[in-house]
Amino acid sequence: MTIPANAAEALSQLLGPRFSQSQADRDLHGQSETFHTAPPPDAVVWPLTTAEVSQVMAICQQHLIPVIGWGTGTSLEGHALAIHGGIVIDLMKMDRVLDIRSEDLQVSVQPGVTREALNTELRATGLFFPVDPGANASLGGMAATRASGTTAVRYGTMRDNVLALEVVLADGRIIRTGTRAAKSSAGYDLTGLFVGSEGTLGIITELTLRLHGQPEEVASAVCAFPNLEAAVECVTATIQSGIPMARIEFVDADAARAFNQASGSQMREQPHLMVEFNGSPVSVREDAEKFGELATDFGGQGFDWATTPEERAALWRMRHGAYRACLALRPGATAVVTDVCVPMSHLAAQVAAAAADIRAEGLVGPMVGHVGDGNFHSQLLVMPGDADELAAAKRVAGRMAERALSVGGTITGEHGVGIGKRPLMRAQHGDAVDVMAAIKAALDPQGIMNPGKVIPD
C-alpha cells in the first residue's frame, strides 16, 4: 500500500520531520537479522510521547494503515517486517528512564530504553534489571516478544519482570495495566496479555519493571565436557538438585570454535557449560562446590573461573556475541535460528536428536542454549539464494519443533512467533489459537496492529 495523501499530511503536521517516507528511512526499517525478508514499510514515524503514539494510531485506524512497532530491530523471527506495508513506529526516541524507585525495587521506563542503558543508569543504586537476551534490545521490544535469555533460569523472563504497562490501543486509547504492588488479583492479567503479544494488540509506551539487588558475590566459570549428552545431562541434574544457578548455558563444539575465532578465546572444541553463581560469599561457594561435584560426575573438566569483573564481562560478552560469531563461521551466510524449549527430562535426547539431524542434512548449525530452562538454539547457516540449503534448514527446524511438541514443549522459548513460527501455531496450540484470534479481533477489529504476525490465517 501507499500512505493516503491526507494521512501523510496529518502525520506530517503532527510530527514534522519525525514522519518520513524517504527510501533510506524505509530501508533502515525493513531489515531483519535473519533470512526473513520483506519490502520496506511505506513510512516511518518517531514519536516522542505517548500522546503522539496515540495520535498516530488514531490516524492509522482512520485510514486502515498497518502499524508495526520497532525497537532495535534485533528480532530473529521477522516481527517488525512490514509484510502488509504500512507505518513503522520507531520507539527509540522514547528512551527515558522515568522513575527509579529503589526502595520498591522498581523502575518505570519508556520503551526505547535498552537493557544496557537501563543497567548503566542503575549502577549506583545497587540494583539491576536481570533479563538478558544477548542483544542490547529495547525494553519495549523485549516485553513485546516476552524475551528472556541467560538469566531466566534464576530471575525469570519478561513475563515475570514486567509489573505494569502503559499501552496505546489500535484506536488510540491509552490504558494502564498492572500496578506497583508485588502482586494483584484484581481482574484479568492484561500486563501478561500484552507481554508477548508482539505489537499485535497495542503499542507499549511505558513499562514498570521489577529490579533485583546486585548480588554481593558473583562467580562464573566455563567447563568442558566429553560430549554433548554429558553436558546436557549435567544441566538436568543441576536443575533437579535445586542449586540456584544464576546462569547455566550450553555451547556445542562448533560454537566453541566460533567463539575462539571471534574472541580469541582458547576453548577446547568440545561441548561446554558456561555457569554463573550469585549470592553471598558463603552461598556462592556452597553452590559452586555442589555444581563442581555434579560436573565431575558427568566428566566435566578444565574448570576455568572468571574471577574478576573484567573476566566475567569478557566471558558473557563472548556468549552474547554468539550469533555473530557463529555467522562468521561461514562468511556471507545468513541463519535459520531455532528456539525450541522442552521439559528438562527430555532435554538431552532432544539436543542429541537435533545435532544428529543437522549432521544428516549436511548443514553447519552450531548450537547454544539456555539449557537451565530447557531452551536451546541451533543456528543453521545457509547461503542467501541457495534454495536447497534453505529448504534443508527449514526441514531440520521443522523436525525440531515437531519433536519439542511431541514431549509437551514449545516451538519458541524466547524469540517469539513473528512470521517465522506462525505456521506452527496451530500445531502447538490447537483450538486455543481461535481464542487468541478472538482476543485479537476484540482489541484490533480492523486488524491494523502488526498484521500477519503471531495468529495464523
Next chain:
Amino acid sequence: MTIPANAAEALSQLLGPRFSQSQADRDLHGQSETFHTAPPPDAVVWPLTTAEVSQVMAICQQHLIPVIGWGTGTSLEGHALAIHGGIVIDLMKMDRVLDIRSEDLQVSVQPGVTREALNTELRATGLFFPVDPGANASLGGMAATRASGTTAVRYGTMRDNVLALEVVLADGRIIRTGTRAAKSSAGYDLTGLFVGSEGTLGIITELTLRLHGQPEEVASAVCAFPNLEAAVECVTATIQSGIPMARIEFVDADAARAFNQASGSQMREQPHLMVEFNGSPVSVREDAEKFGELATDFGGQGFDWATTPEERAALWRMRHGAYRACLALRPGATAVVTDVCVPMSHLAAQVAAAAADIRAEGLVGPMVGHVGDGNFHSQLLVMPGDADELAAAKRVAGRMAERALSVGGTITGEHGVGIGKRPLMRAQHGDAVDVMAAIKAALDPQGIMNPGKVIPD
C-alpha cells in the same frame, strides 16, 4: 431464574444423580464465608470428566443458563454466589492427581484436588507445591482467583506456578493453554489470562503446576515488636536487603490475642512477625542471622524458634487458622475482609493508617498480612443485621482501597474481585476495564460464565 424443563432433562440424562435441584444441595452451594449473601443457585452438577463439563456448558449455552464454578467454597469475595441464578458446577469430584513428573518438577491435576491433598501425594517425591492461601482450597479455585498466601514472597503466586491449563469455554469447546516447557514465547499468554479470571471466561478442568524441591533445612520463628510501625518497617528493610525469606507474616496485637484464645499459644499481645527460612543448613543459618540483626535493630525481641517439624506445623496451623480465630474474638460476628497490596515503601504508613481508621470507627478489626509482598488484611468484625456497623466497616475498607490506589497499589492482592471488589475496578484500572470487558465479550458473548463478577457494569 429456574432451569428450563428440557435443560433439566438433558442434564439429568447426562449426569443422573450428579445433577440436583434439591433445596439442600442448592443451599450448600449458596454459602459464603463472609458477609456476602445471595439466593442459592437453581441447580448443582458434579461432573467427573472434562467431557461432562463440556456437555454441561453446551447445554447451558443453548439455554442461556448462568454457570458458576465451585471448589471448596472458601472465597472471601462472594465469587461463587449465584447472584443471577443458574447452575453451580461443583468440581470437587474431579479430584485426581493425574501425573507427577518429578524429573520436570511438574504435576498435572484435576481442579478438585486441594493443596493439602496434593502435598500429601507429593510427600515421597521430595517435592512440594508451595502456594498456600491458608484455607485448604482446591487448586482449580486457587488458579481461578490467582491465590497466593504466606509463601508468595519466595515462591510466587498461582500466576507464577501454573504452567498450563485445560479450559472448557462458554460454548463447550475444550482448549489447552501453555506447555510443559519452563517458558514459552509462542503467542498470547492464555494461561495467565485464565488464571485470575474467576470463572468468567471458562471452567478450568486440568492444571499443570510447577513443583519445588522440599528445602533441605527449614527454620521458623515468631518475634514480638514494640509497635506496629516497627514490625512493618522491619519487613521493608528485610525485603530491601534481599534476604530470601520463605515466609514473613505480620500479626497485630488483636490477632495475637485471637491466636492465644484459639490455639492456647502464649504470644504477647503485641505486633509480631512470623518468619520462615528455607535452604541449605548453611544458608538458613546465614539468612536467620541477618534477619535477627535487622529485627533487633527494629526492637524485635523474644525470638521463639520452632525447631521441630511438629512445632513448625503448629505455628503455621495457627496462622492458617487466623480467619476463624479472629471471628471468635466476637462470637456470632461475620467479617468484611480487606486485601490491599501496596509497594513496600508505603507499607508501614498504610498499615498504620488502616489501624488508626479502624480505631476511629470504633470497630474490632484484627490485622494480619503477607507483608513481604506488601499485602495485608484487616478482618472487620460486624454483627449480622447491624447495618451501621456494616456501613462503618465498608467505609474503612473503602478508604483502605483508596489509600492503596493513591500509591499505585491494588484493591486486592490475592482474594480476587468477586462481587466485593467489583465496584472498585474502574477506580483501579480506568479504561483498561473496557479491555477486560471486550475480552469477556469475545470469549463469552452470551455472558453466561459467572455473570456479575469481576467486570463492573
